[in-house]
Amino acid sequence: MASYKLNINGETKEVEAVEDMPLLWVIRDLLDMKGTKFGCGQSLCGACTVHLNGVAVRSCSVQISSVGDGEITTIEGLSENGDHPIQKAWVEHIVPQCGYCQSGQIMNAAALLNSNASPSEDDIVAAMAGNLCRCGTYNRIKEAIMTASKSL
Amino acid sequence: MLPNIPFLKNKNREDQSKVFSPSRRDFLKFGSLATGGLFLGISFQCSGPKGETVTFAPNVYISINSDNEVTLVAHRSEMGTGIRTTLPQIMADELGADWSKIKIIQAEGDEEKYGNQNTDGSFSVRMFYEPMRKAGATARHMLIAAAAADWGVDASECDTENGMVVHAGNGKKLSFGDLASKLKDAPLPDPERVVLKDFSKLKLIGTDVAIYDVNDIASGKAVFGADVNLPNMKIAVVKRTPVIGATVISYNDEKALAVPGVEQVVKIEGSGFPPGLDKALEGVAVIATNTWAAIKGREALEVEWDLGENQNYNSGQQLAEMLESTKGKGKVRRERGDFDTAGRSASKTLERTYEAPFYAHATIEPPAAIADVKEDGSCEVWAPSQHPQWARGAVAAALGVEIANVKVNVTLLGGGFGRKSKPDFVVEAALLSKAAKAPVRVQWTREDDLHFDFFHSHSAQRINATLDSSGALTGWNHHTVFPAIGATGSKEELHPSDGEMGLGCVDFPFDVPNIRIESHESTGNTRVGWLRSVSNIHHAFAIHAMMDEIAEARGKDPIENALELLGEDRDITFQSEMVGGEYGNYGEKIEDYPWNTGRMKNVIRTVAEKSNWTANKAAGKIMGFAAHKSFLTYVGCVVVLEKGSDGKTIISDVYYAVDCGIAVNTDRIRSQFEGGSQFATSLATTSAITFEKGQVQQNNFDTYQIIRMPASPKTIHVHIIESQIKPTGVGEPPVPPFIPALANAMYQMNGQRIYKLPFTI
Numbered sequence: 001m002a003s004y005k006l007n008i009n010g011e012t013k014e015v016e017a018v019e020d021m022p023l024l025w026v027i028r029d030l031l032d033m034k035g036t037k038f039g040c041g042q043s044l045c046g047a048c049t050v051h052l053n054g055v056a057v058r059s060c061s062v063q064i065s066s067v068g069d070g071e072i073t074t075i076e077g078l079s080e081n082g083d084h085p086i087q088k089a090w091v092e093h094i095v096p097q098c099g100y101c102q103s104g105q106i107m108n109a110a111a112l113l114n115s116n117a118s119p120s121e122d123d124i125v126a127a128m129a130g131n132l133c134r135c136g137t138y139n140r141i142k143e144a145i146m147t148a149s150k151s152l
Numbered sequence: 153m154l155p156n157i158p159f160l161k162n163k164n165r166e167d168q169s170k171v172f173s174p175s176r177r178d179f180l181k182f183g184s185l186a187t188g189g190l191f192l193g194i195s196f197q198c199s200g201p202k203g204e205t206v207t208f209a210p211n212v213y214i215s216i217n218s219d220n221e222v223t224l225v226a227h228r229s230e231m232g233t234g235i236r237t238t239l240p241q242i243m244a245d246e247l248g249a250d251w252s253k254i255k256i257i258q259a260e261g262d263e264e265k266y267g268n269q270n271t272d273g274s275f276s277v278r279m280f281y282e283p284m285r286k287a288g289a290t291a292r293h294m295l296i297a298a299a300a301a302d303w304g305v306d307a308s309e310c311d312t313e314n315g316m317v318v319h320a321g322n323g324k325k326l327s328f329g330d331l332a333s334k335l336k337d338a339p340l341p342d343p344e345r346v347v348l349k350d351f352s353k354l355k356l357i358g359t360d361v362a363i364y365d366v367n368d369i370a371s372g373k374a375v376f377g378a379d380v381n382l383p384n385m386k387i388a389v390v391k392r393t394p395v396i397g398a399t400v401i402s403y404n405d406e407k408a409l410a411v412p413g414v415e416q417v418v419k420i421e422g423s424g425f426p427p428g429l430d431k432a433l434e435g436v437a438v439i440a441t442n443t444w445a446a447i448k449g450r451e452a453l454e455v456e457w458d459l460g461e462n463q464n465y466n467s468g469q470q471l472a473e474m475l476e477s478t479k480g481k482g483k484v485r486r487e488r489g490d491f492d493t494a495g496r497s498a499s500k501t502l503e504r505t506y507e508a509p510f511y512a513h514a515t516i517e518p519p520a521a522i523a524d525v526k527e528d529g530s531c532e533v534w535a536p537s538q539h540p541q542w543a544r545g546a547v548a549a550a551l552g553v554e555i556a557n558v559k560v561n562v563t564l565l566g567g568g569f570g571r572k573s574k575p576d577f578v579v580e581a582a583l584l585s586k587a588a589k590a591p592v593r594v595q596w597t598r599e600d601d602l603h604f605d606f607f608h609s610h611s612a613q614r615i616n617a618t619l620d621s622s623g624a625l626t627g628w629n630h631h632t633v634f635p636a637i638g639a640t641g642s643k644e645e646l647h648p649s650d651g652e653m654g655l656g657c658v659d660f661p662f663d664v665p666n667i668r669i670e671s672h673e674s675t676g677n678t679r680v681g682w683l684r685s686v687s688n689i690h691h692a693f694a695i696h697a698m699m700d701e702i703a704e705a706r707g708k709d710p711i712e713n714a715l716e717l718l719g720e721d722r723d724i725t726f727q728s729e730m731v732g733g734e735y736g737n738y739g740e741k742i743e744d745y746p747w748n749t750g751r752m753k754n755v756i757r758t759v760a761e762k763s764n765w766t767a768n769k770a771a772g773k774i775m776g777f778a779a780h781k782s783f784l785t786y787v788g789c790v791v792v793l794e795k796g797s798d799g800k801t802i803i804s805d806v807y808y809a810v811d812c813g814i815a816v817n818t819d820r821i822r823s824q825f826e827g828g829s830q831f832a833t834s835l836a837t838t839s840a841i842t843f844e845k846g847q848v849q850q851n852n853f854d855t856y857q858i859i860r861m862p863a864s865p866k867t868i869h870v871h872i873i874e875s876q877i878k879p880t881g882v883g884e885p886p887v888p889p890f891i892p893a894l895a896n897a898m899y900q901m902n903g904q905r906i907y908k909l910p911f912t913i
Contacts (some may be wrong), residue, residue, distance in 0.1 A: 035372020
């Protein structure tokens with residue numbers, strides 16, 4: 001066990017954890033922030049996507065010992081009032097069905113727009129290929145990202 | 153005990169009666185919603201001295217308080233269909249409430265109180281459309297009566313809109329909240345006097361209403377199964393029987409207990425074999441302070457197993473044997489005319505076989521449940537359950553307590569598709585909480601989910617079709633074999649049940665003079681269950697792929713062929729041709745929900761028109777067609793393929809025409825079809841579960857693949873037929889016709905017929 005100071009959603013949080021504990025379980029179990037979801041534990045589904053220094057990472061596969069003082073952003077910290085352009089577009093297109101994968105989809109999409117404010121359809125498809133949705137909301141996800149990119 | 157298989161029982165009237173009981177109505181003399189009122193005691197909850205909030209609750213689904221808050225109860229589980237929005241939407245429309253201010257709360261599992269809560273079989277809207285309207289109408293009637301009395305006018309001059317009672321003549325208005333306290337001593341109205349709104353006056357039904365939870369989901373606040381946190385809660389991860397029916401000989405927990413955070417190791421007694429649908433599997437649980445510790449503890453656990461009777465089970469071998477068996481005579485399930493005679497006089501015979509694999513549900517939320525068994529033996533559960541009443545009963549049975557001592561709170565479900573009907577994981581949480589003497593969340597990993605699912609059965613089918621010299625289709629002989637859902641509960645269930653045969657097999661609608669439909673024996677060697685559209689998945693694939701070949705053999709366009717073979721517009725029944733069984737019609741009487749060929753032909757013509765079938769085919773577009781009725785909803789489907797610049801096949805367009813009767817939430821109907829085509833794309837092209845030595849060979853999304861955005865159909869067009877016929881469901885019906893439509897399009901693409909799922913596009 002070791003003590004870690006995490007920079008998460010603009011705050012510093014101190015946790016005691018084993019060094020190989022994935023960031024996902026630190027966030028969910030130790031910090032009790034439940035917006036980030038567990039789906040596969042192997043970086044195969046994207047449900048646990050968060051930002052590390054503005055870049056999308058799969059928190060199930062990032063060990064806490066490797067985070068250092070990197071800036072972590074979770075769905076709870078993406079915007080003050082759920083009004084990030086991506087979130088607004090998600091509501092406008094009524095993207096979610098069950099909703100479980102959507103935190104990860106939104107975080108991945110927001111990271112895409114961080115690096116490419118005007119993605120083409122091909123850019124979106126390539127960037128979102130790591131995020132699974134079993135309900136099948138892919139078409140609306142694509143449309144919502146297009147809408148959000150126009151509003152930036 | 154035979155499993156509670158939802159589509160087998162006539163649940164509709166029976167289950168409604170729990171809440172809308174005629175006998176109780178007569179007894180209480182105040183309304184069809186009396187039972188609801190009874191349970192809430194016609195609930196006027198004066199929570200304090202005069203001036204404090206008063207609540208008017210004319211039935212279990214609606215409450216209105218003097219602060220003008222209208223709260224509607226969603227009693228069916230939300231797993232992505234939008235039902236948590238759609239049923240309240242119906243009530244609110246009939247009530248005349250202001251939708252933007254409605255609050256929705258989720259009911260706990262209590263079927264005595266709320267009626268049927270078993271959320272599967274695409275029947276929520278079918279079963280509850282009318283009860284929800286009655287619930288809303290009763291409240292509206294009472295609010296109007298109170299306002300009319302206050303104003304000294306006749307109730308017929310008043311109506312409700314946007315949460316107010318409005319007088320047509322003088323323009324007076326009173327909010328629902330202002331009327332709540334006036335309804336304090338009002339009896340429920342005579343049900344005969346509660347009249348539903350004229351269809352033309354409905355404002356929410358038939359429109360796009362955004363799901364209630366969309367903001368919470370988009371901001372990460374929505375609460376799913378694993379998101380509930382309780383003080384002192386422990387986390388459990390279970391090492392389950394590697395082969396269904398295996399038992400623990402011994403285990404060594406020394407290394408597991410040495411993992412930091414691990415507190416306890418507990419054996420779970422399994423149900424043996426057959427495993428049952430609502431029991432925990434044999435296993436050893438590691439209970440820890442956090443999920444990661446539990447996972448690491450399980451890795452360190454050493455268990456010696458007696459692998460039991462399925463240790464040599466090989467699904468590929470069974471499938472080959474099943475396919476071989478279809479060459480022989482099976483158990484006849486439906487017979488019309490004499491297929492043998494048709495065969496002897498045929499000028500052409502087509503004989504084709506179709507195979508489909510086991511499928512896993514693979515909800516992105518793996519099973520997880522929280523239980524808190526208290527010192528007095530009572531238990532409170534939080535679970536993403538499709539069937540909370542079943543979970544309640546299964547937990548009570550496992551703990552040996554009365555059902556009244558188990559409370560099941562229903563969270564949102566991160567996908568269901570039939571998996572989360574089964575309460576095995578909820579039972580695990582309860583058993584482990586009892587052992588830990590603390591609240592426990594049992595957390596399944598993805599590997600657990602894929603290894604220990606209730607799988608959709610693999611299947612083999614053989615269809616023989618005969619044509620005479622004029623090209624008429626004279627005979628249809630369909631053989632089907634797949635391990636039955638019932639085999640999960642009983643080794644004697646060797647044939648598919650009537651319920652399973654009624655899912656797209658014996659309800660073969662085409663007007664062929666000689667029909668023989670047969671099933672063959674197979675054994676269950678794992679846990680099988682129902683997956684979105686159930687046996688329709690493989691039956692529709694075989695039948696409509698075969699129809700495409702028949703059309704070709706007859707020199708006809710597939711759509712022209714289907715329209716011709718459906719025959720005259722009429723209601724068809726199957727019961728008189730059933731052999732030794734019943735045609736279930738999804739639990740509804742066929743008189744109430746007939747199989748109408750005219751409605752089917754209408755969706756076929758509509759999808760042909762919307763896809764510009766004739767002109768696009770003539771122009772060389774690559775298109776496939778199938779139409780299939782399931783869960784009482786008629787669906788026509790056209791799939792269009794293109795070659796991408798990289799030579800890969802792209803599903804460029806999917807066209808659906810759907811007749812589900814009255815369309816309640818048009819946006820959610822479209823979303824179910826958009827998602828259904830994507831779900832079906834996975835079944836058709838990427839997914840398969842196989843067993844070797846009794847064990848599932850796939851572990852995670854690398855080997856059990858579901859489609860990703862690049863493989864998703866690019867554009868999905870959904871046309872909803874306008875109708876005032878009573879509504880039917882849309883959760884499952886998008887899946888069955890898509891797979892054969894895609895297979896038929898692939899034939900147009902490369903000239904190769906498809907006989908086995910999954911296939912590469």
